[in-house]
Amino acid sequence: MTSAKAFDDFYSVIPAGGIGSRLWPLSRADAPKFLHDLTGSGQTLLRDTWDRLAPLSGPDRIMVVTGRAHRAAVEEQLPELSDPNVVLESEPKESSAAIGLAAAILHRRDPDVIMGSFAADHVIRDQRGFRRAVGEGVAAARAGYIATIGITPTEPAVGFGYIHCGAPVAIDGAPNAVLAESFVEKPNLATAERYLADGNHLWNGGMFIARAEVLLAQLGESQPKLLEGLTELAEAWDTPRRGAVVDKVWPRLTKIAIDYSVAEPAAAQGRLVVIPGDFDWDDVGDFASIAKLHSGGRKSDLAILGVNARVLADSSTGVVVSQSDRLISLIGVTDIVVVDTPDALLVTTTAHAQRVKAVVDALKVSGSNDVL
C-alpha cells in the first residue's frame, strides 16, 4: 500500500513509553500520559501525534514502540497501525533501547531509511511549521547528519532542556540548520532568562531525524554493547526466533537516555544539526503546563479537563481534571491544581506541580501500588 506522504524514504517512530509521573493521579502505570486527552482536542496525545506524522511519512510508515501492557490501548487508538509497525518492550529500557531497536529493525528492512523519532505525548498545534522543520531535518539526515528540532523559546522556561546553537551549516534543503554546540539541562530562572535574551538557545524538543544507519553508528560509538544487543534483536525480529531472542537479550540492555548515548556525543563531534522550529510546542510535563495550555497564558482562567466534568468555581484559577461525575466546587483558590480520579485525589498549586513526582515516589516507597 502506498499512501500520500511528504517525504520519501522517511519513517516515523513514536516511542510511547513514559508514564508521566508529574501528571499523577491522572497518569498511571496502566494509563500513561500519551493515552490521555490533555489538550481538549477530543483525542489522546498519541492519536494527535499519529495524525501529525501520517501526512509526513504516510500512515503505513509509522512505527510505535511501547510496553506490552499498552498494546491493546495503543492499537485501539491507532487502528491503522499494522503489525510489523508495532514494537513491544517486555520491560522499560529507556529511550536509547526503544529508539535504537526501531532504528535497527527499520535499517534491516531498508538500509537507506531515514527515521524521525517523535515523543507520543507532546503537544504541537502548528502542523505547517512542524512539517517545514521536519522537512529540513530530513534534508540534513540525507546529508549524513543527525538532526534535532529545537523550539524557539517564547518564555524563560525552567522545565525544559535547552540546545546551545553554533554556526550555520550549508545543507541543501535545510537553510536554517545550525550546528548544535551542546545540550544543557533544565536551567534556573536567571539562566533561562539569559538563554531567552541571547537568542542562541532553543528548547530541546526531543525529536531526532537521521538515517537509521547513522544513528546506529553513533550509538555504537558510545554504547557498543547496547548496539550489539539491538542488532541481535533486529536480526531475529522478522523471524520465528524473535520471542526467544527478546527473552534472552532485552533484559540485559543498558538503560540510558538517547540524549546521553547519541545526541551529546554527536554534538561534541559536530555531527548534530539543529533545525529551529518556530511552531508551538509543549511537553505537557506537569499540571502547570496543562493550565497554561488551556488558559492561553491568561492568569485569570480556570482550565477544566474531563468530558463529564461538573465544576462550580468561585474566584478560582488553575486547572481541574475530572475523571468522575462528582461535583467539584472551588472557592477562592488561585493557581490551584485539583485532579479528581475514582481512587485518588490530588490538590496542589501550579507552583508545586513539579513536586508531584516526589509524591509518586513516596507512594512507591510506601507500597501504595493500588493508586500508581
Next chain:
Amino acid sequence: MTSAKAFDDFYSVIPAGGIGSRLWPLSRADAPKFLHDLTGSGQTLLRDTWDRLAPLSGPDRIMVVTGRAHRAAVEEQLPELSDPNVVLESEPKESSAAIGLAAAILHRRDPDVIMGSFAADHVIRDQRGFRRAVGEGVAAARAGYIATIGITPTEPAVGFGYIHCGAPVAIDGAPNAVLAESFVEKPNLATAERYLADGNHLWNGGMFIARAEVLLAQLGESQPKLLEGLTELAEAWDTPRRGAVVDKVWPRLTKIAIDYSVAEPAAAQGRLVVIPGDFDWDDVGDFASIAKLHSGGRKSDLAILGVNARVLADSSTGVVVSQSDRLISLIGVTDIVVVDTPDALLVTTTAHAQRVKAVVDALKVSGSNDVL
C-alpha cells in the same frame, strides 16, 4: 423512672434542626451537621450534646425537636430517648416554633417546669464549667428571669454574635448573673477586637434557660399568633388529635429566630440575665472552625477527619475531611480545606470557609438538589 440528675424540675430541650450549610458537602439535608463527628470524639455532635445534658436533667428529661426526616437517625443516636420526648416538625419553622413548641408541651405536662434549650451541634468540652453555668441559669430561671449563657471570648471572633453585658443582678445561686443590655450581630474585626478588650461582651452561645411559663409569656408578647398556634398544638399533643392539629396549625406558624422573638425583647425589658460561661465553646460553624478545633490553635497543622481517611500531605496545612477511601494527596497548599464525599468535592481555604453557604445557595438555584 428517676435518674441521677443535678437539677430538679429541669428539662433539657435539644432543637436539632439546622443543616449547617457552611459545612457542605459534609452536611446535607439528609445528613445535617448534628449527625456528624466533627470533633474526633468518635460520636456525633448530637450524642455529645446528649451526654453533656443527661447528668443535668436526667436522661428521661431530655426532649429533642427535629425534622420528621431525621427521626430514625436521631433515635439511632439516642436509644434512651423515649417517645414522649420526641417532637417531630413536619417542616422547618425556625427556632421560635421549635423551642416554643417544646416549652408549650412541657408546660402543659408540668406547669412549674424549668427548661434549658441547647443546640444539637455545638462543641463544649469542659463539662464542669458548663454545669456550673447551667446551674446559675436554673437559679435565675427560678427567680423568674430568662437566662442565657454567654461565653467569655478568647479571641476577636467575627463569626459569632455577642451579648453586651449590663449591671449585676442579685439572684440566689447565680452569683455571676448580669443583665443583658443587648444582643449584637456578628461584628467586623475592629469591633470584635474592641469587644474582646472591653471585657464587657460575651459570645452568644444560643442557650436559653427559663421557666417554660415565662418563656411562653415573653414569646406571646411579641408573637401572639405564634403562641396561640403553639398552645393549640400543645393542648392536642398528648391526645389522639395531635396529627390533625399538627396538619392544620404547623404550616401556618410564623418563622422567626428566638433571638428576635424572645431574647432581644426580654433584654430590652430587663428580664434577661447572662451567666458568663468560662468553658470552651464553639458552634463549629464552618471548616475554618473545624481546622482550629483540631489544631489546638497551631497554624502548622493539618487536621484530618474521617475514619477511613487516607491522606498523604507534603508542606500543607488546613483541614481534610474524607468520607471516602480515596487517597488524598496534598502538596504545598496552606490553610486549605478539602472535603471529599462520594458525590461532591469542595476545595477552598479557611479564609473563605464562610463563603461555602453561597455555593450551596448557588446549587439550590441551579437545581443541583442531588448534592444538597
